[in-house]
Amino acid sequence: MTLIDPLPVVICVPARNEARALPALLDALAALAWDQPAPTVCLYLDACTDGSEAVVRSAAAAMPFALRIAVGTDRHPSNAGVARAAAMAMGLDHLAGAEGLLFTTDADSRPRRDWIAAGRAALAQADVAAGRIARRNGAADAAQSRIERYYDRLHAYRRRIDPVPWEARETHHFSGGANLAMRSSVYQAIGGFRPLPFAEDATLLDDAARAGFRVRRDGAMLVETSSRRHGRAPLGLASALRAMDDGEPQRVAHPDAMAWQWREHAAMRFGFATIADGAARASLAGRLGLSADHLLGVARDCRNAEAFAMRIVPAPPDVGTLMTLAQAEDALTLLESQWCGAAA
Template structure:
């Protein structure tokens, strides 16, 4: 378990209690805590509580005088996990210091990793009922992801799936993490970037709602661009804007076509047909395919961003458009 923390003295006791309550069925579990320029009482608290915990706790300190950088901190925490494994294969789990995994977190992650190389679990907000608009947005994105998997199904996806992939709840095989080069040291968005890079590399990314972590609903985040900022914007009356789902639908249908074409990419007619759909030459299609290890990598790399329906719409309009897309798909599937 690899966890970055920055000034989380108030949250660490709940995190440690949740980790101590994990059901691991005899599996060896160790926690790696990276204290990222902590200037509160986190260090003293860890020194006091660490020896009392029912698991081995590795602690490192860093980031002194550095600007907050979620990617660099998470990368440092995962580097600790790799050091513990010492080159061996193993499973790496990461969460945030203001979050609490459910007791079956490790077990659910292990089940997911038997089907995929990377698992993004569900992140539930504490006191979500007090933020109904954010819940409304999350419900929309879950619907959108289920629509994606209806038009472009993959065998490793969880039956109970969801849309989100956040660093507060990710499990990954150590070999896959090493192959990807780890989380990028970027100020925010390192989690989404890792999942995108994994898919483009041809790794199986599973979004599994059975692997659950609860996180805080605070408005004062440690970095910009995170959940705290989204909640604060909603509190201030900023209307949510969503990407037009018609653009995503085009992209996902094209990815499904690319996935189906990969096994027959040596056929000129298949390359031509796919190229015409994507606005690419048959030679370009073949060149990309030759660099891809499997159909997943090909589908993720060959399909460009949509050239139309690429703007943003209101949440209400996005829901209406998604309803229309779902209805059209049901008619095709029938």
């Protein structure tokens, strides 16, 4: 296990017209418990027109650690992915080529006091850590809470059928940019956040896994975020909450389809060490309807079993078939009961 305690921490935050939210974020960052060396906060203000820069600069002197500020302009096209990548670039620039730990959150979020310690502990076990995201006043959005519980159950089921040693015991499904941490070398190796208008966070986690890095979802690493209905990402949390307010039905993929993919991940991860054996290779290829030569070609490009499993297994054949949340909950309950029966 690589010791990471001495590594410097840089907290990277993008913000666009967040003058109202920034004081609470800065208060939460100032209250973080930290060890030596002291963390550095990098705030990327993305073409703000609401006085965000004045808010941040007035707070800078009172911060217990260094606060770096960069101001973007409208001269360059931007979106959620571009802005987060710009904030992370500030962090890399601060590290100046040295290894460090990059944390990122959102301007409307508040990391818990032990966020850095929890992130360090997670990254002692993995290369990228996705923490839990709790909504303020979440009880007021019962429908969203229900779907989050469903996805937590679904991810827990995934780790039953496809366990990995770096996963947290207190795991969850979240993959949001409001709560991520990673080694700087890993971030650079996968090319960073893509310039996407939404899902730049989930895409980064997928890129990391496909590159063979260990992605850990750790519930001990907690950030509280807002339940606002207006956000930057067109398909982010704010738009999901608006859709629920409008009475749109919640529809999700059938858990059977996801379970198929995760079983194959487990089989491919386990079988990676046997690729050189012709019979074993043919058996693995047959599971996926692929040729043994194709399987071997992919394996040769993979640095480890995790990369191979994530790259070789296709999307589930029925992943586009959606069902109501109630139907999915019932289907997942059946899968869980069958697993318990098999385990017994």
